[in-house]
Amino acid sequence: MNPWITVVIIGVGTYLSRLSFVGALGSRAMPVWAERPLKYVAPSVLAALVLPAVLLRDGALDVAPASNPRFLAALAAAVVVIRFKSVSWAIVVGMGSLWLLQWLV
Amino acid sequence: MSEPQRQAYRDGLTAVAPLLVGVAPFGLAFGVAAGQSSIGAGLGFATSQIIFAGAAQLAAVQLFDAGAAAAVIIATALVINARHLMYSAALAPHFREFPTVWRLMLPYVMTDQAFAVSITRYEAVSDPDYKRRFYLGAALGLWFTWQSTTGLGALAGASVPASWSLDFAIPLVFLALLIPAVTNRPGLVAAIVAGAIAVAGAEVPYNLGLMIGATSGIVAGVVAERLNP
Numbered sequence: 001m002n003p004w005i006t007v008v009i010i011g012v013g014t015y016l017s018r019l020s021f022v023g024a025l026g027s028r029a030m031p032v033w034a035e036r037p038l039k040y041v042a043p044s045v046l047a048a049l050v051l052p053a054v055l056l057r058d059g060a061l062d063v064a065p066a067s068n069p070r071f072l073a074a075l076a077a078a079v080v081v082i083r084f085k086s087v088s089w090a091i092v093v094g095m096g097s098l099w100l101l102q103w104l105v
Numbered sequence: 106m107s108e109p110q111r112q113a114y115r116d117g118l119t120a121v122a123p124l125l126v127g128v129a130p131f132g133l134a135f136g137v138a139a140g141q142s143s144i145g146a147g148l149g150f151a152t153s154q155i156i157f158a159g160a161a162q163l164a165a166v167q168l169f170d171a172g173a174a175a176a177v178i179i180a181t182a183l184v185i186n187a188r189h190l191m192y193s194a195a196l197a198p199h200f201r202e203f204p205t206v207w208r209l210m211l212p213y214v215m216t217d218q219a220f221a222v223s224i225t226r227y228e229a230v231s232d233p234d235y236k237r238r239f240y241l242g243a244a245l246g247l248w249f250t251w252q253s254t255t256g257l258g259a260l261a262g263a264s265v266p267a268s269w270s271l272d273f274a275i276p277l278v279f280l281a282l283l284i285p286a287v288t289n290r291p292g293l294v295a296a297i298v299a300g301a302i303a304v305a306g307a308e309v310p311y312n313l314g315l316m317i318g319a320t321s322g323i324v325a326g327v328v329a330e331r332l333n334p
Contacts, residue, residue, distance in 0.1 A: 001175040003144050004151075009175075010165060010182040011155035017189040018212035021197040030194035036330065037323050038191045043292045044299035044322025045185050046283035048315050049164060051300030052307050053276035059308055070273060077277050078284065087281040088130040094277040098270055 050074075069101035113235045117242025120222040125250045128218065131159055132251050134274035136258015137265065138163070141272060142170045146259040153255040157213070157248065160282065161185040163275055164315070173312035181316055192220040196240075199223075202233035211237065214244035290333065295326030 021030065054074040055061055062068040077094030080086065139149025144166060152162045161182040168178045192215055200208050223240045230236060265271055287293050299322025306314030 003148055003169060003175075006169075006175045006178055007148065007152050007155050007165070009179050010161065010186075011152075011157075013179070013183045014156055014158055014161065014186045014189070015213055017183070017186050018193055018215040019209070020190050021193040022200045022208055022212050024197065030191065035191065036327050038188055040292065040295040040323045040326030041184065041188050041319075042286040043283065043296040044326065045164075045181075045315075045319045046160070046279050046286055047296035047300035047322060048303035048318035049167070050276050050279045050283055052303050052314065053279075055304050056307055061304070070276070073273070074276060074280060077280055081281050081284045085285070087127045087278070090281045091130055091134060091274055091277050094280075095271075095273060098273055102270070 065101055066105045069098055069105065072101060073097035110234075110238060113238035114242035116226070117222070117239040117244075118246045120226065120239075121218055121243035121246045124218045124222070125246060128159075128247060128250050129254045131278050132254025133258040133261075134278050135159060135163055135166075136255040136260075137262035137271050138258075138275045139166050139255070140259040140262020141265065141267060142166050144169045146263040149262075150256055150259045153252055156182070157251065158182075158186050158189075158216070159251070160279070163278065167275060168312055168315070171312050177311050177313060177316065181319075184316065184319060188217075189215055192217075192224075195224055196220065199227050199233070199236055203237045207237050211240060211244070214241070214248050216244065216247050218247050219244035291326045291329035294329040295322040298322045298325035 054071050055063065057068040057070075063071040065072045073094050076097040077090040080090045080093045136146075136150065139152070139162075140146040142149060149166060152165065156162050156165070164185055165178050165182050168181060189212075193212065196215075200211065203211070219240060222243050223236070226239055227236055230239075262271065283296065287296050299318045301318075302321045303314050303318030306317050308314070309317065
């Protein structure tokens with residue numbers, strides 16, 4: 001499929017999820033059974049995106065700094081997020097650590 | 106525009122301003138990653154107007170780059186954006202009093218940040234005209250920040266060599282979003298299960314590992330909450 005069409009479909013679907021209850025006629029509340037899973041969408045999706053990106057190299061588990069410096073660099077960025085709650089510094093420290101490790105090995 | 110009207114927009118913008126400081130590096134990082142990806146700076150930047158939801162845009166670019174099937178990209182992005190249902194449900198009682206055109210237009214600029222500042226302010230005010238202008242002020246502040254930073258990033262990303270590993274900014278951004286999103290034990294269970302299954306399922310065809318991991322995490326979170334409320 002043309003990637004533009006894929007993006008437009010995502011855009012329409014996203015707009016509809018935003019419109020959902022706001023656009024509904026009458027007063028319709030969110031059913032309780034639906035509320036619970038939605039709370040776990042963010043931690044689940046984000047973890048599923050992050051962990052393979054930093055733990056795997058060429059499809060295999062690899063946390064050795066020499067062959068997969070991304071794991072150690074991500075760990076450094078995680079410490080920055082936890083300690084200083086700063087997104088910008090996490091990116092700076094994460095990228096900086098990666099460059100340093102790539103330069104060292 | 107009268108002074109009280111202008112004040113409502115200004116209040117919304119002022120409330121969201123501190124959050125924009127956090128949005129700007131995301132925007133730059135996304136733009137750079139999109140500019141370096143296989144979909145290119147043009148379509149990458151267009152997702153900022155067409156989708157206008159950072160995490161979903163980042164995931165879509167990553168999946169496009171990995172050669173995932175369109176259905177997988179769409180499903181993943183829409184699962185990530187399902188949280189808007191929650192925001193829409195919470196805002197609906199307030200938006201009900203707005204003119205229809207506003208009710209149709211305001212959801213397009215709905216974001217985590219615009220939702221958070223508006224729902225907080227709505228507890229203290231009752232004037233619907235103030236409410237819709239406050240929301241729009243906050244939402245447009247975010248929209249312009251996102252457009253300008255992702256646009257700049259895309260321009261820069263297209264001209265930076267791949268050896269700089271700037272694609273690593275994507276997992277870093279997700280990591281910076283993930284840590285504050287884990288607020289309790291069921292959330293932690295959800296994250297660990299989702300991450301572990303996504304790692305184990307990295308070789309699953311069609312890049313479905315992400316979707317399977319994420320859905321398993323959501324189920325695990327619900328179960329953990331039931332067992333240990």
